[in-house]
Amino acid sequence: MAVNGRGLRWALWDGDNVVFHAETGETHLLSDLPTLVLRMLLAGPLRTSVVSERSAHACSVANDSAWRQKILAILGRLEGLELVERRSDTATG
């Protein structure tokens, strides 16, 4: 999965995160976990398994099946919002 971070602008308040996506013109209010995932992908493309592993570590939880499903669901929603995209060449991680 990957993010084109050039078009993103952030406003951070009170633990909430608002992100503006220039490519779609949409503004999104994100909670902490989707923000963590999005910021992780801003550093570079990652396999979904790596996103799950690193986010579990960051949140101090087990990277078990339930967690992986949760991360996949978040990635699916971010993809639906066109904030992230699938890449077939994701070699990192």
Add this chain to the structure above:
Amino acid sequence: MNAASRHPARIAARQAPGNGVRYRHGPFGIQVDTPLQELRQLLAWCYGPPARGDDSDIPRFHVRVIHGPLYRRPLFPQALFKADADTPFAPFPRSHAFPLLEWGLNWCIATRAHQYLMLHAGVLERDGHALILPAVPGSGKSTLTAALALSGWRLLSDEFGLLDWRGGLLWPLPRAIPLKNRSIPVIRAFSPKAELGPTFPKTRKGDVAHLRPPEDSRRRQHEPARPGWIVFPRFVAGNPLVLTSLRHSTAFTRLSQNAFNYRLLGATGFDALQGLTRTCRCWSAQFGDLDAMVSALERLPHPQT
């Protein structure tokens, strides 16, 4: 032969471009060309005598309110609003020419004044700080704005919160406040100072009467104000007042949904709204009693505390 056809030169002169009246509404110069005397009289009642012609004051909006089709004049005379080459609305009854002009100017501003981030909000000022009242139609925004304007707050605007996204200040646009239906007697009862124009029955928004903007607001229409408070009002008949502090992120999201041109401005609009929200303390307010709401807003903590 009627009077009009006997004096074609006079009629042509009255309708010629440049033969209108000019007004200043905050940052905008407006030129209104109209042959309708009753419209000119209402404009003078509401906004005072027209501005004197000055070549250096180029009108930002040049509009016309003209007669509708000739065949309708004997029984159902109509008025037509035009802005340059645009005719954004179907004709109104001639007797509704004033609300037609006011709504037409709203259309002009909303579609063209993109040097501002335009919030759909009432805006008032006290002690140099602006109170922003963003709301969807039917929330009681205009009634509340009118009540505050009659209670010592300076009226900046009822419809447009004009945010200069370069400097972060809100610019006044003190025009008539259109009160609808039950709001008309509510404001009459609220203050003996309320100067209401004629009631226009059965417009597309129901019965409408305009509150004349206070003299002080008109006189100070070139003085911007620094944003201080954001309150999202919602009138619910019979409900007690509930004032709830809002998280900045929630206020930001709601403001972005209440702006005319937020999406059009893109990243500029996002940055402007972020700056605005950071500056202000934010609440939502549900109210069923106008006096209680006005009192609560007068007790809001100072923005800098």
